[in-house]
Amino acid sequence: MDARHFVTLNDFTPAELARLVARGGELKRLHAEGQPWRPLVGKTLAMVFQLSSTRTRVAFEAGMHQLGGHAIFLNPADSQLGRGEPVADTARVLAGMVDAVMIRALQHDVVTGFAAVSSIPVINGMTARFHPCQLLADMQTFAELRGPIQGRVVAFIGDGYNMCHSYINAARQFGFRLRIATPPTHRPDADVLAAADCARLVETPAEAVENADLVVTDVWSSLGQDDEAQARKRAFAGYQVTPTLLDGAKPEALFMHCLPAHRGEEVSADLFDDPRSVVFTEAGNRLHSQKALLEFLLGAEP
Numbered sequence: 001m002d003a004r005h006f007v008t009l010n011d012f013t014p015a016e017l018a019r020l021v022a023r024g025g026e027l028k029r030l031h032a033e034g035q036p037w038r039p040l041v042g043k044t045l046a047m048v049f050q051l052s053s054t055r056t057r058v059a060f061e062a063g064m065h066q067l068g069g070h071a072i073f074l075n076p077a078d079s080q081l082g083r084g085e086p087v088a089d090t091a092r093v094l095a096g097m098v099d100a101v102m103i104r105a106l107q108h109d110v111v112t113g114f115a116a117v118s119s120i121p122v123i124n125g126m127t128a129r130f131h132p133c134q135l136l137a138d139m140q141t142f143a144e145l146r147g148p149i150q151g152r153v154v155a156f157i158g159d160g161y162n163m164c165h166s167y168i169n170a171a172r173q174f175g176f177r178l179r180i181a182t183p184p185t186h187r188p189d190a191d192v193l194a195a196a197d198c199a200r201l202v203e204t205p206a207e208a209v210e211n212a213d214l215v216v217t218d219v220w221s222s223l224g225q226d227d228e229a230q231a232r233k234r235a236f237a238g239y240q241v242t243p244t245l246l247d248g249a250k251p252e253a254l255f256m257h258c259l260p261a262h263r264g265e266e267v268s269a270d271l272f273d274d275p276r277s278v279v280f281t282e283a284g285n286r287l288h289s290q291k292a293l294l295e296f297l298l299g300a301e302p
């Protein structure tokens, strides 16, 4: 059978995604109870990072260890990928040595190209287009704290970039309504938006958050955009998420941010102290949701 890949949320069915979210919760409970669960003994994950990471790397590395397997960290400086070895050659070599590959790359086609020729599962660890692993953690966090997200209202404020794109995919796959408030110059890609009837652009952050169940933002300058930082600060003025903005959402609304954050830019300095903010629970759930993903892709579900 051909390997399954996780390049976007659309690679899995809604039922598979729901199962992964539930399984992430089960793995979190097992971990908290100190119950060992090591179905990946003898398995190896190669992690190719062309961009820096804290959460994604640690979650995959710790996750493989906890599941009984092993993870190998590769960055361009330490591998022949950085000296021009073709992605297809690398994919064939890795497939002969490891059981799955995770790739973080700015160019989305690096990951799709890898997956197209890989006989082992390929996981998108974030590209300029999508960040599906983060959405698994976000959906697990909402389910854990508020129950099913199906039929709920989610507000995305800020840059119509990879996190926004993945929220658009998630709206369709998990069945929630998504309102997106971005500056006109930083809207999500039209093809991504067009694929989800349940996601729509709105004029202002206040309109987006009205009676929302979940409010989400991301940094104004993502990895690879540091030289645009000043122009972006001007473009995103008025798009900061604050406790006052959250007051327009439902009283029980949650706030999420994939981190790292820039306090004083996309979030006010006090937002993470607000009880509606669950950003550190969300970050911690990267571990459990990625363990569920590894289990699934490596055929190790109980």
Ligand code: CP
Pocket (backbone or CB within 6 Å): 052, 053, 054, 055, 056, 057, 126, 134, 258, 259, 260
């Ligand atoms: N949210 C996220 O992907 O964090 P890292 O960049 O630290 O992996």
